[in-house]
Amino acid sequence: xxxLNFVEIEEExxxxxKEMYDYYTLNTTVVYSIDPVPMxxxxxxVPVKDPxxxxxxxxxxxxxxxxxxxxNKFKPRAAFSVSVExxxxxxxxxxxxxYGTEAxxxxxxxxxxxxxxNIVALISGxxxxxxxxxxKCGYTxxxxxxxxxxxxxxxxxxxxxxxxx
Numbered sequence: 001x002x003x004l005n006f007v008e009i010e011e012e013x014x015x016x017x018k019e020m021y022d023y024y025t026l027n028t029t030v031v032y033s034i035d036p037v038p039m040x041x042x043x044x045x046v047p048v049k050d051p052x053x054x055x056x057x058x059x060x061x062x063x064x065x066x067x068x069x070x071x072n073k074f075k076p077r078a079a080f081s082v083s084v085e086x087x088x089x090x091x092x093x094x095x096x097x098x099y100g101t102e103a104x105x106x107x108x109x110x111x112x113x114x115x116x117x118n119i120v121a122l123i124s125g126x127x128x129x130x131x132x133x134x135x136k137c138g139y140t141x142x143x144x145x146x147x148x149x150x151x152x153x154x155x156x157x158x159x160x161x162x163x164x165x
Contacts, residue, residue: 004102005059009048009068013057017068018042020089029124029156030089032149046070053084054110058103066094069103071111074120083118084111088130100133108137112165119165124149125157134161 009017022036047053047070055070067090074083088103111119121139123130125146135141143160150156 003061004066004099004106005061005063006056006103006106007059009046009055009057009070011048013068014039014042014046014048016057016065017046020068020091023092024089029151029154030127030130032124032151032156032158034151045072047072052114054114056103056107058090058099060094060099066091066099067103069107071107071116071119074118082116083120084114084116085120085122086111087121095129100130101137104133104137108163108165117164119163121161123159123161125159126154131159131161134163137163139163 018039021031021042024030025033025036046055046068048055053070053072056068057065058067058069060066067088069086069088071084071086074080074085086104086107088100088107090099108119121134123134125144139161140163141159142162145158147155148158
């Protein structure tokens with residue numbers, strides 16, 4: 001492992017999170033937003049100082065910000081309280097260093113510590129890098145919603161990956 005440093009996201013880190021999210025919004029099909037989202041939206045899905053759901057800045061061994069990750073409610077209804085949705089974003093240029101694998105494995109530890117038993121990741125069907133990462137880490141594709149989104153003049157599948165922990 002490359003020994004990423006995980007630092008709990010604070011309010012002041014949300015600017016970095018938004019900048020990364022905006023990059024992926026404007027340049028990729030990784031997220032299904034068409035336009036940059038307001039900071040209020042970022043605050044609504046990236047938990048900050050939440051006792052159950054956690055978020056982290058990812059820093060290289062040298063201390064450089066290279067991404068962020070978090071887990072949050074899968075669905076708002078109480079019956080889904082055993083499940084979380086997990087999300088990892090790496091800054092462009094930091095792929096291929098094992099950071100995604102390390103972030104995913106460390107997040108799984110936090111999920112287990114929180115008493116959750118099921119992790120779900122929603123991944124764009126054309127995001128082969130993320131699909132490979134999750135498959136390599138023991139996740140199975142439990143569903144594929146075909147052509148449910150449209151971005152950059154192409155239809156996109158939304159794939160559900162899951163792992164029981």
